[in-house]
Amino acid sequence: MGKISKYSLQLSVMLLASALTVYISAAYPSHGQIEYIEIFTEGGIASGCLFLMFWIERLNTDCFRNIYRLLLLSTCFLFLGHLLDAIDEITVELAVIDLMEDIFTPIGFIVFIFANFRWVKHHEEQANIMKKLAKTDPLTGLLNRRAFTEKGNAILRQSADDSGKKISIIIMDIDYFKQVNDRYGHQFGDQVLIKITCKIKSILRKHDYIARLGGEEFIVLLHDTNENETKLVAEKIRACVESLYISHKHEKVRCTISLGAAIEHAQTSNLDKLIGQADTALYKAKANGRNCWELATDPI
Numbered sequence: 001m002g003k004i005s006k007y008s009l010q011l012s013v014m015l016l017a018s019a020l021t022v023y024i025s026a027a028y029p030s031h032g033q034i035e036y037i038e039i040f041t042e043g044g045i046a047s048g049c050l051f052l053m054f055w056i057e058r059l060n061t062d063c064f065r066n067i068y069r070l071l072l073l074s075t076c077f078l079f080l081g082h083l084l085d086a087i088d089e090i091t092v093e094l095a096v097i098d099l100m101e102d103i104f105t106p107i108g109f110i111v112f113i114f115a116n117f118r119w120v121k122h123h124e125e126q127a128n129i130m131k132k133l134a135k136t137d138p139l140t141g142l143l144n145r146r147a148f149t150e151k152g153n154a155i156l157r158q159s160a161d162d163s164g165k166k167i168s169i170i171i172m173d174i175d176y177f178k179q180v181n182d183r184y185g186h187q188f189g190d191q192v193l194i195k196i197t198c199k200i201k202s203i204l205r206k207h208d209y210i211a212r213l214g215g216e217e218f219i220v221l222l223h224d225t226n227e228n229e230t231k232l233v234a235e236k237i238r239a240c241v242e243s244l245y246i247s248h249k250h251e252k253v254r255c256t257i258s259l260g261a262a263i264e265h266a267q268t269s270n271l272d273k274l275i276g277q278a279d280t281a282l283y284k285a286k287a288n289g290r291n292c293w294e295l296a297t298d299p300i
Ligand SMILES: Nc1nc2c(ncn2[C@@H]2O[C@H](COP(=O)(O)OP(=O)(O)OP(=O)(O)O)[C@@H](O)[C@H]2O)c(=O)[nH]1
Pocket: 139, 173, 174, 175, 176, 177, 178, 179, 181, 185, 186, 187, 188, 189, 190, 193, 214, 215, 216, 286, 290
């Protein structure tokens, strides 16, 4: 269901509930003093509910605080509207009380509906943020391993239907990254990870995916890419990391990266197998002296 139609449905339900409440209140017979007690009880219950909401949400954001204020305001207006109605019916008949009652009650409903709308929207936004966080690596903003696996499997299924198109996987690992941390500190190490990520991202196509597998290890999925193109991308990544100088005080720090690549074959149309192949190729690249790439040749 689209966002707008979802909101429209929620709004319609709220309007219907409000209309029903108004209808029931109008049909409800007046009982003199008892009506005061009912009004105060209603007000008390409404305020109690809001305080409960306040407590549950712990109001840790400005948005919650504002919604809560709006809800409290709407309760006050509705409560005053009811109270004036009761005064009007039981004690005096003044045009000004009629007028205030006519103003307070609709304002209360409008603020109440608006506050509920903000409440639902805020919760949806929070849910979306949580969903995004669950898929993202907090340091680099890249996809995390789980999100990459989900995406990769979906793409592989699609490429199986479209037999002409193959995908490639490149796994890469920054060389001697421990030394960078040990020499310049963990914070600078983080900066290196961010800068290298940006550089690699800048050379990938829009429809290729990059993710952080963990630590200083990254993975790339290339769409519709043959062997030569995969080698070209691997070399491009290697060369761009090698040419990247990152400033630390008066020093320019340079890192290198080793890469292992694997291309989808009939026997490796499974993401785990492809990743396994690319990983083996990466170990070969490390063993071959680092700052180089290796392509997995034999499908498992
Ligand atoms: N700054 C920083 N360091 C990290 C992070 N995650 C992992 N590391 C560090 O990355 C280093 C990885 O070291 P190793 O696995 O020994 O690998 P390496 O030193 O890169 O050596 P080779 O991979 O064999 O070339 C460790 O010191 C980890 O603490 C991170 O998020 N930030």
